[in-house]
Amino acid sequence: MLDAVVIGAGHNGLTAAAYLARAGLRVRVYEARPVLGGACVTEELWPGFRVSRAAYVAGLLRPKVVEELALASHGLRLLPRRPASFTPLADGRSLTLGGDRAAAEAEIRRFSARDAEAYPRYEAVLDRASRVVEPLLDVSPPDPARPRWRDLAPLARAARGALGLRRDAAAAARLLLGSARSTLESWFESEPLRSTLATDALIGAWAGPSTPGTGYVLLHHVMGETGGARGVWAYVEGGMGRLSEAIASAARAAGAEIEPDCRVARVWLDGARARGVVLADGSPVEARVVLSNADPRCTFQGLVDPAALPEDFAADVARLDFRSPSLKINLALDALPRFRGREGEPPGPEHAGTVHLGAADLDALDASFAAAEAGRLPERPMVEMTLPSALDPSLAPPGRHVASMFVQHVPWQPAGSSWDAERDAFADRVLALVDEVAPGFSASVLYREVLAPPDLERVFGLSGGNIFHGAMTLDRLGFLRPVPGWARYRTPVASLYLCGAGTHPGGGVMGACGRNAAREVIADLRRAR
Numbered sequence: 001m002l003d004a005v006v007i008g009a010g011h012n013g014l015t016a017a018a019y020l021a022r023a024g025l026r027v028r029v030y031e032a033r034p035v036l037g038g039a040c041v042t043e044e045l046w047p048g049f050r051v052s053r054a055a056y057v058a059g060l061l062r063p064k065v066v067e068e069l070a071l072a073s074h075g076l077r078l079l080p081r082r083p084a085s086f087t088p089l090a091d092g093r094s095l096t097l098g099g100d101r102a103a104a105e106a107e108i109r110r111f112s113a114r115d116a117e118a119y120p121r122y123e124a125v126l127d128r129a130s131r132v133v134e135p136l137l138d139v140s141p142p143d144p145a146r147p148r149w150r151d152l153a154p155l156a157r158a159a160r161g162a163l164g165l166r167r168d169a170a171a172a173a174r175l176l177l178g179s180a181r182s183t184l185e186s187w188f189e190s191e192p193l194r195s196t197l198a199t200d201a202l203i204g205a206w207a208g209p210s211t212p213g214t215g216y217v218l219l220h221h222v223m224g225e226t227g228g229a230r231g232v233w234a235y236v237e238g239g240m241g242r243l244s245e246a247i248a249s250a251a252r253a254a255g256a257e258i259e260p261d262c263r264v265a266r267v268w269l270d271g272a273r274a275r276g277v278v279l280a281d282g283s284p285v286e287a288r289v290v291l292s293n294a295d296p297r298c299t300f301q302g303l304v305d306p307a308a309l310p311e312d313f314a315a316d317v318a319r320l321d322f323r324s325p326s327l328k329i330n331l332a333l334d335a336l337p338r339f340r341g342r343e344g345e346p347p348g349p350e351h352a353g354t355v356h357l358g359a360a361d362l363d364a365l366d367a368s369f370a371a372a373e374a375g376r377l378p379e380r381p382m383v384e385m386t387l388p389s390a391l392d393p394s395l396a397p398p399g400r401h402v403a404s405m406f407v408q409h410v411p412w413q414p415a416g417s418s419w420d421a422e423r424d425a426f427a428d429r430v431l432a433l434v435d436e437v438a439p440g441f442s443a444s445v446l447y448r449e450v451l452a453p454p455d456l457e458r459v460f461g462l463s464g465g466n467i468f469h470g471a472m473t474l475d476r477l478g479f480l481r482p483v484p485g486w487a488r489y490r491t492p493v494a495s496l497y498l499c500g501a502g503t504h505p506g507g508g509v510m511g512a513c514g515r516n517a518a519r520e521v522i523a524d525l526r527r528a529r
């Protein structure tokens with residue numbers, strides 16, 4: 001009999017499998033799709049064009065996962081984005097951030113001397129606030145209802161860090177608890193800077209910059225030390241799938257078996273205990289424990305017999321918020337865009353980082369969210385474009401390129417219409433936003449794929465298209481994620497665990513959920529011996 005079955009080979013399922021196998025357990029992973037990695041994949045959508053079909057940059061990946069699984073020796077190479085971002089404006093001006101600090105300050109000074117003074121202090125506060133929260137990412141959340149001695153050490157570390165913030169404590173608390181608007185307006189006066197920084201608060205969140213709690217999403221997106229450099233996001237050589245493949249390789253090297261193209265139909269129950277899984281072809285697979293990398297809705301409303309769940313737990317799962325504003329456009333290009341005001345042959349620094357387009361100030365960002373809330377497609381949505389082949393030629397045929405456009409503030413379905421009716425016209429509108437600052441861009445598109453929220457649900461199995469496996473609102477973080485009382489990866493079904501982004505510390509390509517879940521499983525199995 002297997003020790004553990006993992007449902008799903010998202011990067012978290014693979015991470016959990018790698019740690020379980022390294023602990024000497026017999027592990028098998030079943031993945032419904034033919035490709036491993038879940039939302040962290042590279043797919044050759046068109047001959048010679050390899051795209052990071054969902055997630056497109058790595059920044060949150062936990063350093064412990066990289067080190068402990070020796071991912072570099074399994075093929076992981078990170079290509080840091082320097083500079084980090086480029087915000088071109090319709091009048092030909094632009095704002096470039098990241099990379100060299102002096103250069104960033106000079107860039108900001110062109111819009112506001114006051115902002116240029118404030119920016120290094122703002123970065124320092126974010127950095128110090130991140131250091132308070134970060135140690136909590138690598139541990140299971142403490143549960144006030146069931147305290148354990150071992151929870152005290154990380155809590156004490158975080159409390160010590162919080163006390164050490166001293167003068168910065170108020171700014172950090174405001175950031176954690178408030179809206180992105182209140183934080184950004186208190187620091188800065190120039191809109192290109194505010195709206196560029198607000199992006200991190202809005203990606204994947206059903207929220208506008210004025211929504212309370214968006215400050216935490218901002219912090220969530222600046223945490224991490226990919227490649228050893230804090231706050232620097234990187235491309236993965238070969239696309240994001242190479243990261244999942246590296247984790248899969250580490251898992252296999254430790255003895256885990258991974259079966260793609262094999263859907264689990266349901267969790268096999270023996271009373272209130274998981275006995276294994278039943279595959280889509282009807283075959284049962286017995287295991288001492290089952291870990292689900294599927295999101296909480298898919299797991300508890302799709303894979304587990306509802307009769308096995310306590311009523312209050314099932315009701316809380318039903319209340320989880322899977323609304324998502326995100327739409328992804330993947331493109332094959334015959335050339336890199338040439339931005340107005342940028343001379344010289346591409347690629348230039350403007351192609352290295354994230355290009356910010358569309359909604360150009362906080363009011364416009366609030367307006368685009370208001371459109372989504374009303375079921376409308378925004379005129380000027382928030383768009384983050386990346387051109388990874390500018391740094392990684394392996395992704396496209398010689399001279400050709402790939403681009404990712406992550407677009408926020410679309411509804412689940414356009415009111416009174418459908419995505420089938422609106423998808424192409426909306427994508428044309430998004431491409432036209434690039435034409436405004438890089439004339440001729442639309443004409444350079446060879447192929448495109450447009451994934452609206454229902455498409456993200458259909459292709460990747462993400463409920464509601466939610467990229468985080470459920471909202472990252474303050475009431476669903478830490479010991480409240482996914483639901484109060486069940487934040488330590490265990491579930492009301494004995495021997496059934498969650499290991500995906502629906503658990504603490506949430507969404508993004510981090511590996512933390514998988515690593516933390518594996519630690520709890522290993523502890524339970526050792527106790528059961």
Ligand SMILES: Cc1cc2nc3c(=O)[nH]c(=O)nc-3n(C[C@H](O)[C@H](O)[C@H](O)COP(=O)(O)OP(=O)(O)OC[C@H]3O[C@@H](n4cnc5c(N)ncnc54)[C@H](O)[C@@H]3O)c2cc1C
Nearest residue numbers: 008010011012032038039055056057264500501507508509
């Ligand atoms: C469009 C998009 C862009 C994003 N951009 C970024 C980014 O740039 N950077 C970043 O850090 N994060 C990004 N994210 C978020 C991040 O990708 C996810 O939060 C993260 O990858 C989730 O990982 P996971 O392993 O927990 O779950 P998933 O990746 O969702 O994996 C779950 C796996 O389980 C499988 N599965 C489900 N049910 C079954 C079943 N019954 N049988 C077998 N297999 C099953 C699924 O097929 C899937 O492979 C993005 C997400 C999306 C969708």
